Amino acid sequence: MRVAVVTVGDELLAGDTVNTNATWLCEQLTERGVRVERVTTVPDDLSDIARVVNEYNAEYDAVLVTGGLGPTHDDKTMAAVAAAFGREVEEHPDVVAWFDEHGGYSGDDLAEGTTHLPAGSRMLPNEEGVAPGCVIDSVYVFPGVPGEMKAMFGLVADDFAGEKTYTATVTTPEPESTLLDRMQGVQEAFDVDLGSYPGENVRLKVTARDPETAEAAARWLRERVESVEVEE
The missing domain is CATH 3.40.980.10 (MoaB/Mog-like domain)
Structure with a gap:
């Protein structure tokens, strides 16, 4: 919808x-x-x-x-x-x-x-x-x-109803411009949408059609970005 x-x-x-x-x-x-x-x-x-x-x-x-x-x-x-x-x-x-x-x-x-x-x-x-x-x-x-x-x-x-989605968020102090390779990589590895929200840190938000894929994509990112913090 x-x-x-x-x-x-x-x-x-x-x-x-x-x-x-x-x-x-x-x-x-x-x-x-x-x-x-x-x-x-x-x-x-x-x-x-x-x-x-x-x-x-x-x-x-x-x-x-x-x-x-x-x-x-x-x-x-x-x-x-x-x-x-x-x-x-x-x-x-x-x-x-x-x-x-x-x-x-x-x-x-x-x-x-x-x-x-x-x-x-x-x-x-x-x-x-x-x-x-x-x-x-x-x-x-x-x-x-x-x-x-x-x-x-x-x-x-x-x-108002549509297909339910699931999200997971990873936060890193790395500049957004240095994350482009990993942002591209997670989308190639998983069927997810990715949002990138810079601020004091950069918040990477993955959205998937099932919770397992969302968490797997977030875990993939956590293993590849610096000093990550997980936001619930």
Whole structure:
């Protein structure tokens, strides 16, 4: 399963807010065996959001969009997603009913637009906040508030599944540029994907379809790189 993650917000692009939602979603999806192939951040601009959602919906098995929900002037995500599908945004009866039953107040008491979703979409209730999310085709729309987004993702997490993978990590103080021969060697010797992440040390992460291959590849590396440390 191949997916793309789209985060919406001028505050993300300005650096005012750290994009923790993208990292969290990628972790959750990867743990489920889903391959995240794109993470894109777009401004609070209707045409930009619609263009990216339309493009990614055609290319990937699913698109996860987070941020820009609600009735305020810069919350344009729902209208943009509707535009990507050539649909209108309209009052959704399931949203009104959910607020009547769970919100402790009538849907009529909410700010204008709160109960509106793209026509034909499936409502996702916001159990930690107010603004609902939705699913339309294979596009999932979540709030940007991390706690709300995480709770809402939990409602649809079972929709995301792929082939489970296993990882093992080796850390070495050797410079990345000196490791190229062994990085190539482990991929020739084993059916694994390899990630190399330089920092204070270099972290080599092997990913395989079974735990035995992942550990064997990591062991091969540990025998060939300097002063290794194993990270669980």
